[in-house]
Amino acid sequence: MASKIIILVLYIFIFSESLPARAQTLIRAGYWDSDDGFPVSDVNSALFTHLMCGFADVNSTSYELSLSPSDEKQFSNFTDTVKIKNPSITTLLSIGGGNNPNYSSYSSMAGNPSFRKYFIDSSIKIARLYGFQGLDLSWNQANTSRDKYNIGILFKEWRAAVALEARNNSSQSQLILTAKVAYSPLSTAAAYPVDSIRQYLNWVHVITTEYSSPTWQNFTGAHAALYDPNSVSNTEYGITEWIEEGLSADKLVLCLPFYGYAWTLVKPEDNGIGAAATGPALHDDGLVTYKEVKNHIKNYGPNVQVMYNSTYVVNYCSIGKIWFGFDDVEAVRVKVAYAKEKKLRGYYVWEVSSDHYWMLSQAAAEEDKRNRQNKRLLWAIVLPITTACILLIGFLLYYYCWMKNLKLEAKASKDSANSQADAGDFNSNDPDLREYSLADIEVATDRFSIENKLGEGGYGPVYKGVLSDGQIIAVKKLSKTSTQGFEEFKNEVMLTAKLQHVNLIRVLGFCIDTQEYMLIYEYMPKRSLDYFLFGMCLTA
Template sequence: MAFSYTNIFLFFFLHQLIIFSNGQNITIKGGYWLRESELSLDKIDITPFSHLFCGFADINSQSNQLILTSPNSSFIQFTSIVQQKNPTAKTLLSIGGGGSNKTTYGVMATTSNSRKSFIDSSIKLARQLGFHGLDLSWIFPESASDMANLDYCYSGNTWISYDDIQSVRTKVSYIKSRELLGYYAFDISGDTNWNSLLSHAASQEAGGVTQGEIVKNKKKLNRLVIILIPIGALLILILLVFIIWYLRWRQLERNQRNKMGSRNKARKSGDNSNLQVFSFDEMKEATNNFSFENKLGEGGYGPVYEGKLKNGEKIAVKRLSETSSQGLEEFENEVILTAKLQHINLVKVVGFCIENEEKMLIYEYMPNKSLDYYIYNQVRRLVLNWEKRVQIIEGIIQGLLYLQEYSRLTIIHRDIKASNILLDLQMKPKISDFGMARMFKEDEVEANTSRIVGTKGYIPPEYAIEGRYSTKSDVFSFGVLLLQIISGKKNTCLYGPDDNLNLLEYAFEMWKDGKDMEFMDQSLDDTTHSCKLLKCMQIALLCVQKNPLDRPTMLEISSMLKNIENLVMSSPKRPAFSTRQDEDQVGNIPNGELDIDNATITQLVAR
């Protein structure tokens, strides 16, 4: 098996890569290229190879370190040339060879320090030259001493370098400590005993068990996995069912507590209240699953749906929206107040629903929607002639008069506006939405708050700026609403020749200049009615005065309207929020200076 370096030498051989991580054998193709040959590496077809060995590097007998015999350019360029032609091929630097001095290697192999120097220098040099690994192409023995220091087996007339059992164990131990995949060994044909012996040694070192035992253990592990997976899945399913049951139980408990709490509050506040507690399923059925076709409108609290109970009674269902700035406080407030209040000009609350974390209020159904649906529309406004509008004005006054004077409690609504005035079948008005309302004790006439609620354009200056509210707050809102009823104009627009006057200031300017009839809705005719538009305009301007003391009470407003034909009223001053000022008046609040928390202001659409 001696090599002739005068001939071109390139041969194939099969390496068997022993891999202990998964127990599989991988057959690879390898080839040697000898630097001493005259065959250029560029002319060789490298594509069939998976590994190429460059031979040979040698040992320095003095330092026991790996050296390259000159010229060494072939070693330096070997990896780059190979990978240009076959990028997947791995390169190994081969050490020794048939021309090496066997005595030098034998001496090195017998001394541990020499062996370490040789191994360290071999790894370092191979890395510097870009090789992927090392190959020891050992020399062949010629004496008994060589046999004592090296591992060989004899096959026919040829000595072949091989690993004995102890060497295999040593290599496997090293592989495991470095977390490598394995090592290769020459496959010696015809020597099955040697192969099985080494495989047995490797398996013992790898895990202390044979290949058969490994397979057996794998089968046991697979059976265990097959058993554990469904058990684990069943346990997870049971856990999920328990969690769902627990959350559902907590939900039911919470709903029950809320339901009992609201019932108690309604009972305490309303004594013999007729408020009903509805289930979520009842409301779902009544509103056709809250369908779009049943939707009447949507406001700051949430959407409002038309519904029908099993007894045939029509209802309006106001459902709290998740995005609403209002919540439990407004809900409870309305439930408590409506249980105490009963008047023909107040919308009746039939009941409520608090099941499934819902907060729904159920009202009597008002078939003709709200006041703003008519007065701002050029066609629908004709439905409300002056006689019907007077009826609406009187009904609103009676409702507010009841809240402030005749009920057991003094109630400040704090959100009187056109969309909160609902109309029944006979177009009679009813005040709705008491979520913002507040009760006064017997000796209270005024209160303060840091949370400004209501609708911009309807709230008075002392409330918007200082947080003070009283019965005069609702008087101010009524004054704005009265101007809208007689004019059909919105308070969100600007008026006048230069479009720079708000509704209140525009009305005052027209009244002051004697052009008050130009301010009115031109479809209205008061010639046959005792209640006159001009008198109503003057009452409205008195209601929107900046100073609350200058505003009349609801009792005085009611008296004015009853005696309107012979009524002599004082002239109103310039209204609140005016940009202009009279000579005898202190400057009012400039336009835009009012700071209102818009996040807490409701803008409810008609039902």
């Protein structure tokens, strides 16, 4: 029995510990934009678990999802191509994250029950039509606190609708619902409501990228910071706030920005963090993709030095008067490790087309793989040691039980021998005394039922019984709590047997079976001591 318990405990331990390890594999998601000219067939889907296709928009008149003929072709091609290349990929249709989304339409839609229904029904219909497995809202924060309240209602109704649609269509699994959200729930009064996210969305994509607009005159690098000692606006702050507000870490997906900024320096030789700049470089807003940064560095030869700043978790380089701040392999590895450390749901790439020969996506996937391998290695060390300890404890427990059983068996054997010797003592003193077995007494008293109980004294309870031969007896049973031991019981049996008298109830025998001590008397119904003492005739 002990060995079975040990095996069961070990099985439960191994099985329960292996489940979290599988469940904690990071989501590796990426956004693909149909408008940036990057063919979906060129996406290295092996590096991702989820791909979001962007972007559908809301019609400002009908409040349904609005798709142009080119959108329809792109979306259909997206799901078909991804499934052929990698059937394990989960695809989601992203809504509202395009170049010029009309967010006033989203505000009107969210604030009207009929408009919300038009939007929800059309989104589910289009997702199914083009083979998407989920829907993602890329309107990352509401415009007003009223919008925030309405978005909470939208999430609730959206979840109810996809659940109902899945119940009515048993061949389809329920659509996934996600959304992009601000880096912190406290960053604005219109940030999406935490309770609604927790109850109705599968997870959210946290925009942990830009915490302030670029400052051309005094660059701080805050757009990429995990930890900025000079500001509360950083990734650690935002993630902590989401969790403290009640959203579990496994509902948060961290952003990996595959872009950076370029500045024109005042002095090329003054190119450190915080160097003075005259304004953006290369583009009007200074924003450059990682692909552009790498191509620019390549064009200026191998002597360009790229520096990594661990404080802001960002790379930077200076090429003449142009200063670049961007994520590179080192920064990506740190952020993926951070997501794993914080037990976040995973990370997402904004956007996949900005990568350069999949260097960043590959680095992220490798870091995730390395973390999982380290965990398996840890379990490979911990599990055998833990198993050995459990087996040792089990062996000691088994040995203890075995020794205890041996002692009990020895004691039982000794008690049996003593009982036989004691019975011989009783019979040698009074050969007329009969030794009864416990089984005989239990049958006679109906297992000492309460209906057969006559009374109870300091010695113990007294029961009425009927033997197999029809003789009625009274059984005085030594209580387990009685202070009288076996020697006292033995003396009482012998003394009572010797004191047989016409005016005393006769002792018929005894029982000393299996540590039970009982005296067996003849049963006298409805008579008392004064009958025997004074000869008073009482009606029986």
